[in-house]
Amino acid sequence: MPGQYDPVSTEEPTYPPTSPGGGGALALGASPRHSLDSVGSGSDLVYRDIAEEDPFEEKSGFRDEEQDEEPGFVVEPRRLRPRKRSRKILAVLIFIVAGAAAIGVLAASGYSAPSFAVKSGNRHITMDHVFNGTFSPHFQSHQWVAQADDGTYSEIDPEGNIILHNVLNNDSILLVASSDVVDPRSGNRMEWDWWRLSADMEYVMFRTDYRKQWRHSSHGNYWVHRLSDKATFPVHEPSPADVMPSVTHASWSPVSHAIAYVSNNDLYVLTAAQLAAARPRAIRVTHDGSSVVFNGVPDWVYEEEVFSTDYAMWWSPNAEEVAYLRSNESEVPEFKLQYYNPSSDAFSVNPYPTEVDMRYPKPGTAMPRVTVHTFSLASYAETGAVGSKRDLHWDGELAVTDRIITEVAWVADDGLMIKEIDRAARSGKVVVFTAGKSEGTVVRTLGKDGEEGDDGWIDHGQDVIPVKSGVGGYVDIVPNDGYDHIALFSPITATEPIWLSSGEWEVASISGIDHEKGIVYFVAANPSIDRHLYSVALPTKDNLQDFTPEPIALTDTSQPGYYDAFFSPQAGFYGLAYRGPNVPWQRLVQTGEDGINIMLEDNAELNATLAEFHRPIETRSTLQTDEYELNMIEILPPNIDTSGRKKYPLLIQVYGGPYSQMVSNAFKRDWHSFLACEQKYVIVRIDGRGTGFKGRALRNPIRDDLGHWEVEDQLALARELIKRKYIDRQRVGIWGWSYGGYMTLKTLEAGHDLFTLGMAVAPVTDWRYYDSIYTERYMNTPEANPDGYVRSAVNNVTNFAGIDLLLAHGTGDDNVHFANMASLVDKLTQDQVRGWRMRMFTDSSHSIMTRGANRELYEWMTSYLEEKWGHGGNIQH
Structure with a gap:
């Protein structure tokens, strides 16, 4: 998207990125550059597409366990792109430490209110004040830990130790001592920039040698640290110090401690049993990865315009299967980016420009040919490679030359959903696959003759979240009489929605689901320049036939307000960030009437x-x-x-x-x-x-x-x-x-x-x-x-x-x-x-x-x- 913003780095490296192929060796000094900054959904400027550059935008995002946002103060100008919502229950509470100076105190606070003067001080604003964060609100940065009890979050102390804190009982434990994580290559303490805990809390995965590629993608060496004996070993053969790492994404399974990762654009799976071996050896799921064929990771245009992530693989909830996208961009025209100075010194001389080849489809030209596949760990254990992979198809499937896969999501342990639209975004389908079948069932129609019902385009986001209790199914954000609202599809093969919200206002994002209590939490633009937090009960089997949704506002809708909420994995707690119109503040809240409600930051100093x-x-x-x-x-x-x-x-x-x-x-x-x-x-x-x-x-x-x-x-x-x-x-x-x-x-x-x-x-x-x-x-x-x-x-x-x-x-x-x-x-x-x-x-x-x-x-x-x-x-x- 030229220009909405997904959070990013404050600095742009002075070297060219690697080729999207991701497999070639590149000298360390020519690491991939940082991607463009994007604007977070909690910001004033919400660019769903090409986003304007705003170096003063306050970061309003969070990281989940598969999407890393780099805290920083510059936001990107890119988004000529569709809205990108997080598709899963947000597993992370990140009260991003806002770097940018955020735009001023509101003098008028009504939706259509008249202006009135605000008393000013006498000091002049300078450009230094604009750029050095003088007017930046501060927020604490924490990450919910899905694997521990609900309400547990992590913190990295000044020594680099990883500490887990529980909100409810105020307990803290040392998860990993930084001195225990030793780089096998050097014998020294490992210098890592990213970590993830396995679902069974037995292992921690670390990343080193980080090299940014495009907006979301990067390269790195990945390591596993076993907590029981403090052993540390590579997920994949690490690259030498002067060679670009080959791994571009790695993620834990949602159960146990298997790992799916991509190296040189091929998908690998390291099972829990293999990980326990003395010398782990992964299953190579695909064998055709190259500079133009991508398995499990997106190519440039899918990363930029469709998924807004560095991955295109999805574990099933029971960790028995991995779905993945295969992209073939061999027919996409090549574009050459030239970089004149691969250093941080403007006086450095590079006699010949460095060229980076990328495949960039322009209007009317060939696009990547994408297909969706699954790999079954259970089938592989029984029969080996034969029969462990499925190629997914459905009736009326669009030609690969004329389609975009906009979303892939597991909606049950054995239920996979795929959204397909044509390249003009005028028509599309939602397809569901059940019980390991390769042929899917079309359950929903998109476009003028479907859910949109008008001559506009089909918006696409990553909105689908499975409902794991009660009537089951999944929730999605769907047009309802011309406004985006939350729809429940139950069962997963349902063709008609059960509406959880309606009216002449729009849902901005689904924040979380409390499956035990049957409550969905969401943020709405109601009115359009506000963001308020709401909850709505899911229907039960008893009231399903006569269900009437009754959303409840959890923030004060009588006053103008712009809020973000970052829920714990089981939605028992959330970080509530008030972002305006007055000076922002941040609270930690427990759901329910008598839960804790603690002020974390009031930004009194900024006031x-x-x-x-x-x-x-x-x-x-x-x-x-x-x-x-x-x-x-x-x-x-x-x-x-x-x-x-x-x-x-x-x-x-x-x-x-x-x-x-x-x-x-x-x-x-x-x-x-x-x-x-x-x-x-x-x-x-x-x-x-x-x-x-x-x-x-x-x-x-x-x-x-x-x-x-x-x-x-x-x-x-x-x-x-x-x-x-x-x-x-x-x-x-x-x-x-x-x-x-x-x-x-x-x-x-x-x-x-x-x-x-x-x-x-x-x-x-x-x-x-x-x-x-x-x-x-x-x-x-x-x-x-x-x-x-x-x-x-x-x-x-x-x-x-x-x-x-x-x-x-x-x-x-x-x-x-x-x-x-x-x-x-x-x-x-x-x-x-x-x-x-x-x-x-x-x-x-x-x-x-x-x-x-x-x-x-x-x-x-x-x-x-x-x-x-x-x-x-x-x-x-």
Whole structure:
């Protein structure tokens, strides 16, 4: 996705990534670079697709045992992508230590409330304050331990020991002493960066020699540490110190202590019995892994646009089978990324660029051919390799050239569910496999003639969670009269849902299930700019026929609020993070009426800090365009004079991608707060047509026509705002990153008479340059929609003449390729449009981080605004 955000690293390495093949040796100094940052679902900016770069975004995620988020303060700009929800009961409580400065205290706290002034301190905000975390809320970081009693979480102490704490009885035990984990290669203490405990709590798996590849994927050497005798040995033959590790993912079985892992794109399984042997030797499940064939891990486009993970394998709940995706991208066109300097020193000389080959499907071209398979450990034990693998098929299965597998999930010990859609995301099926069968049953239909019931696209997330008690089945997030809600399908072969929620609001995520009590916990955008926590009881066998859902709010819905909740594995406890509109706080809560409720962080120090500084005035309201009510937020200079005696520049910040959200009640203070307080600019954002959390009717109009209705809404906003007496009509600008950069250029193209300035960072300039899975979801193929592709491109560049235009792009952008910027510059040159200013950032990816590039980019944009606009608040004579 160009640009929603899934959490990421604060730094971008200065070396190129490995080839997606993952099997080649690479010198240690040429490790794969960090992936693009993405925005977490608890953030103000929820980019479901291409996400705008926001280096000040507070991390609002958690790690589960198969998805590692790197704590950091930069969020990625990527998501031109669909919503990605965690599919399993969230096994981790991570109160992420927020690194980024989050956007400011809200001056207006109502959904459509009028503005009011907030008392500010006297200290000025500087760019150092913006970047050094002065305004960052703090959250404790803990991880629930699914294998222990519910309410147990882990902590790593300063010496590197792993400690387990139980919330209920306040007990603590030492799980692993760091001195006991010895690297067999050196005899020294192991330097690991990741760990996981086996289901039976007999072993701990560690990762060393971590090398990042793309956004989620990485390489590493994996080790098993046996707690009984403190022996440590490799899961797979470790690589030499100067060679890239071959293993790209490893995970414990949900029962006992088997391991499934991928090396050189082949799937291996190490059974519990094998692990107990003196020299463990794994079962090699597949034998065709290569640079173009992937087993158990996604290729680039599936990692980026579909699963948002580094794995494509799934253990059955009873650990008897492993399902896995096989991707063959041999027919996908090859794209070469060039890196000019594989070091951290800008003065280093690399006479020849390093080239990284990747397969990148663009609209209308061949996509990866994907199939789903299972491997049975029980069958292998009885018959060996013969008969232990199943190739899965179903009636009406789409051709492998024209389909996307959007989700694979176990919904019972012997029940597997697969979702398949066509490449245009217009039709699809949900298929269930039972009792070890290779032929599945189609149980649900997706698209206009199915669950969506309209002409929009099929959204896909990782939402399915099995229900392990009561009536059984599974829950999923499904459109209900045009709004995303929770549906129970019971039994797993059910074709019709039992609705657990409904109404003109949307469920953002399923947070957890208490299977013993029969309660589902979820977070809802109700209203759309809030996030509140709810619970709803599952039906029982006694009331199934006349069941009426009654969701209960667990947070105060009478007040604006933006909450995250991270539930323990059995949903007996949760970490509740309040993220706005006021200063964030964090509590540890036990479910039930008389459970514990402990304040973990109140951020009192941040409260005191905020009182010292200038503070912007923030108002949230709505703008009516056509029949749509659009959420907007204004960030105003403190003590703004609205009489018209003083004039203020207007800068619209835009993202606007499908299913994204920029306007919310989350607390945030960042670069825009600096511009409002110190430069005296008026900053405004609006979520127009196509954006998320207000129902499909608001999202669907942009189908087959990107860059039209979203732009019309930005123009309507500008026309409305320049009517205000205090806005300087000679200083009206717009800026954005990724999809926001695209929106900036399309808005300037259409509204050149309204705007005098624009800044576009890492923009898409023609959708034929972007990846097929994302683009075709909204635009269909170029063959089916040729006029739409031409219309959506940035073509009328002569309209940029007379506009102050700033452009920026990283040359190492694996997501929105530099070709987008090169094409735009070519058009500007051919049409002799002058006066624009452009910088390319050497080797930087979509997040523009390499060798200090991120801070430099913001400093450059700030100086550009000062040069062109100066300060606001000027008295007019």
